[in-house]
Amino acid sequence: MQKFSFLKLFCSALLCVLCSLTPAAFANSGGGSASASAGGAATATLEPFTVNLSSFDRYLQISVTLQVAGPEVADKIKAVMPMVRHNMIMLLSGKESSQIQSADGKHDLIEEIKERINKVLETKEKNGVTDVFFVNFVIQ
DSSP states (O other): OHHHHHHHHHHHHHHHHHHHHHHHHTOOOSSEEEEEOTTSOEEEEEOOEEEEOTTSSOEEEEEEEEEESSHHHHHHHHHTHHHHHHHHHHHHHTOOHHHHSSHHHHHHHHHHHHHHHHHHHTOOGGGSEEEEEEEEEEEO
């Protein structure tokens, strides 16, 4: 009986510790976050998007992480986040599901996203967004 009480107390304490860490680990800074990955490349994570596709019978749910030329670019993205999100929504909602289902379609979308965001940043690819990673990509 004493072993059961100890186990119950230990599990409760562990649960409390894990719950107290969760808010800090998942904190959001209102639109996206900037960081440097293990490989040293700076990134900017955008909040997820859910948009109707142009045919209105399907929608796209997408999460994107941007690889950027440096931490200052990630900070600039954060500063112009409303324009970045607007451009992303306009781009994504203008697509048909058939355009973005294939690997080639996704690659084309990556190039379009880089162009759009670099235009917002008023910079060229080598000094701005250098790559786009889809963390989540669901068409329904």
